[in-house]
Amino acid sequence: MKVVLKQYFHLVNHELRLEFNNQHALMSLLVYSLATIFIAYISYRQSLDPITWNALFWIIMLFAATNAIARSFIQESKGLQLFHYTFMNPSVVILAKTTYNVLLLSFLGVINLVAFSLFFSLDINDFGQFILGLLLGSFGLSAVLTLVSGIVSKAHNQSALVAILGFPLLFPLLITIIKFSGNAIRGVEWTLNQPNFFLLIALNSIIVALSFLLFPYLWRD
Amino acid sequence: MKSTIARSWWWKITALVLLFYTYYEGFLGEVPRMPILNETIRNLYFHVTMWMAMLVLMICNAFYGIIYLNKSDLHFDLVAEESGRMAMIFGIAGLITGMVWANYTWGAPWVNDPQLNGTAASLLVYAAYFILRNALPDSTKRARLAAVYGIFAFVMMIVFIMVLPKMSDSLHPGKGGNPGFNKYDLDANMRMVFYPAVIGWTLLGVWMMSLRVRFRKMELKNEDQQ
Numbered sequence: 001m002k003v004v005l006k007q008y009f010h011l012v013n014h015e016l017r018l019e020f021n022n023q024h025a026l027m028s029l030l031v032y033s034l035a036t037i038f039i040a041y042i043s044y045r046q047s048l049d050p051i052t053w054n055a056l057f058w059i060i061m062l063f064a065a066t067n068a069i070a071r072s073f074i075q076e077s078k079g080l081q082l083f084h085y086t087f088m089n090p091s092v093v094i095l096a097k098t099t100y101n102v103l104l105l106s107f108l109g110v111i112n113l114v115a116f117s118l119f120f121s122l123d124i125n126d127f128g129q130f131i132l133g134l135l136l137g138s139f140g141l142s143a144v145l146t147l148v149s150g151i152v153s154k155a156h157n158q159s160a161l162v163a164i165l166g167f168p169l170l171f172p173l174l175i176t177i178i179k180f181s182g183n184a185i186r187g188v189e190w191t192l193n194q195p196n197f198f199l200l201i202a203l204n205s206i207i208v209a210l211s212f213l214l215f216p217y218l219w220r221d
Numbered sequence: 222m223k224s225t226i227a228r229s230w231w232w233k234i235t236a237l238v239l240l241f242y243t244y245y246e247g248f249l250g251e252v253p254r255m256p257i258l259n260e261t262i263r264n265l266y267f268h269v270t271m272w273m274a275m276l277v278l279m280i281c282n283a284f285y286g287i288i289y290l291n292k293s294d295l296h297f298d299l300v301a302e303e304s305g306r307m308a309m310i311f312g313i314a315g316l317i318t319g320m321v322w323a324n325y326t327w328g329a330p331w332v333n334d335p336q337l338n339g340t341a342a343s344l345l346v347y348a349a350y351f352i353l354r355n356a357l358p359d360s361t362k363r364a365r366l367a368a369v370y371g372i373f374a375f376v377m378m379i380v381f382i383m384v385l386p387k388m389s390d391s392l393h394p395g396k397g398g399n400p401g402f403n404k405y406d407l408d409a410n411m412r413m414v415f416y417p418a419v420i421g422w423t424l425l426g427v428w429m430m431s432l433r434v435r436f437r438k439m440e441l442k443n444e445d446q447q
Contacts, residue, residue, distance in 0.1 A: 147373065151366050155356045164352055168345040169374055171338070172381040195388060203380060210376060214369045217290050 007088050011096030019104070025071075029104075033064045033112050041119040050185045053122050058178050060116070062141065062170065064108055069101050069145040070162040073153035085219050094150065094215035098208065101142035109138045125187025133184055136200045137177040140207060144169050147211040150218055173207075176200055227431045232424055239421030243270075246414040253411070264322045265411065266418045271315030272340070273419045274426040276382075278308035279343070281430070283375035286368035298364035301371060302354065303433040307426050309347045316340055335386040342381055346374045 019026055040056055048056065073081075084093055113134060124130050148166040155161060180196040226232075247266040285301035319337070320330040331337065353370055357363035 144377075148370075151353070151370055154362060154366055155353065158356060161353065161356060165349045165370060168342055168349050169377045171342045172377055172385055175338075175381075175385060199384070199388070206376060206380070210373050214373060217365055217369055 004089060004092055007092045008096050008099075011084070011088065011093060012099050015096065015100035016103075019100075029064070029068050029108060030111060032067050033060065033108060034115055036060050036063060037112065037115050037119060044120070048120050048122070050122060051182065053120055054178055054182050054185060056120075057112070057116055058137070058174060058181070061109060061112060061137065062167075062174065064112060065105050065138070065141040065145055066163050066166060068104060068108060069142055070149050070152075070159045072097055072101055072146060072149050074149075074159065090216040090219045091212050094146065094211050095208075097150075098143050098146045098211060101146050102139050105138040105142040106135055109134050122185070124185050126184045129184035129190070129193060130181055132197075133177060133181040133200075136197075136204065137173070137181070140173040140177070140200065140204050141170065143204060143207040143211060144173065147207075147215065150211075150215060154218055173200075173203055176203065227434075233428055236421055236424035236428055239417045240425060243267075243414060243418040243421055247418070250414060251410050261322055261326055262411075264318060266414055268315060268318040268322060270415070270418045270422040271311050271318060274422040275308050275311040275315060275343070277423045278304045278311060278426050278430065279375055279378065281427070282308060283372050286371040286375075289364055289368045290372075293361070295360060295364055298360075298368065299434050299437055300430070301368060303430045303437065305347050305350055305371065306433065307430045309344060310429075311422075311426055312340060312344050312347070316344070336382070339378070339382040339386065343378050346378055350374065 037060060040060065145162065145166050148169065149162050151165065152158065152161045176196055176199050180193060180200060183193045183196065243266050247263055252260070252262050281304035282301050285297045285304065289295075289297040289301060319340075323332065324330045350367060350371055354363055354367050357366060
């Protein structure tokens with residue numbers, strides 16, 4: 001157990017350091033998100049009603065997530081990959097990658113929210129619930145896309161495949177998250193939003209459990 | 222599936238008998254008169270049953286995926302692949318029968334309904350599954366990655382088809398106050414046709430799948446000899 005934890009923290013730490021050493025990758029993700037938001041802004045040129053606002057925000061989040069996570073297995077060198085898969089437990093590798101991507105996407109999500117609110121002003125009635133939804137949504141998006149990019153990394157890294165394989169899997173998550181944050185924007189009582197909250201928790205747990213179980217089979221070459 | 226059951230004839234005969242019974246009773250049998258639905262209630266035997274068959278084939282796909290991951294025998298991968306293909310075919314058939322029906326009862330072939338969206342999503346998932354398969358030239362790697370994706374996709378689809386519709390109202394008969402054939406007012410007469418129809422269509426799907434598996438095996442053998 002201790003070894004596993006040690007491996008886990010080592011890998012998360014490694015990913016974070018990689019990101020800090022290579023800041024232009026993070027910059028490119030930010031610019032991608034901001035450019036998408038700006039395209040939405042010049043296409044609409046008016047304030048949005050809450051439903052459109054919510055849908056557009058999550059679509060932009062979806063594209064930002066795909067773009068950010070598609071590279072998570074690609075950027076590593078072959079030698080380093082070999083090292084990890086020789087000495088590390090594959091389940092730990094996927095958990096560490098997922099953790100790192102969750103952190104990354106939560107960060108991107110907050111930046112997206114700030115930029116999006118700047119261009120499209122909207123009164124979010126229950127801000128706490130919305131942030132909770134943003135974090136849970138980022139968690140689910142990154143967990144699914146991490147496993148998918150793991151699959152795609154074995155398919156000669158055709159990065160377009162991440163979107164093709166990932167989007168259909170994300171439908172249940174997106175529907176629930178859009179419902180949840182829509183309720184938060186309208187400011188409904190917590191008790192009414194609770195079923196969606198528990199469904200999101202359940203979905204996220206299922207996704208993580210499945211990645212944990214299935215990922216080792218991807219590394220059998 | 223490997224040999225005896227797939228080759229034996231008794232369940233194929235059962236499928237034919239049950240389907241003949243479905244068609245006979247489905248078009249000529251007594252059905253209750255319901256507002257809005259009227260005679261279209263007969264679509265229960267030809268539309269809802271498609272979903273059941275699709276669901277069983279989806280389960281086959283995930284199940285044989287798991288078996289492949291444990292046994293690494295390409296035969297199981299072949300079964301999983303062909304189950305996925307048949308699931309798609311039954312999904313498309315269900316979508317078409319549903320759209321024709323919806324055009325007359327709801328007034329439009331496509332409406333925003335959780336069950337419709339669930340089906341569209343499952344079709345997209347299996348399309349993605351086959352795109353993944355085509356992207357991989359190496360057969361063992363293809364089998365492994367496809368199995369992983371298939372299992373993951375199956376669980377997500379179950380959430381989408383089984384859990385989400387329960388959390389919101391649907392236009393489908395028997396839901397959200399619509400007249401229909403849920404378990405309280407599906408009458409005994411219809412049940413006597415519906416359950417055999419489900420079994421019949423499912424067996425037909427499995428039969429078609431097993432034929433495809435045998436065909437593919439012959440193809441592979443042929444390639445090896447050349």
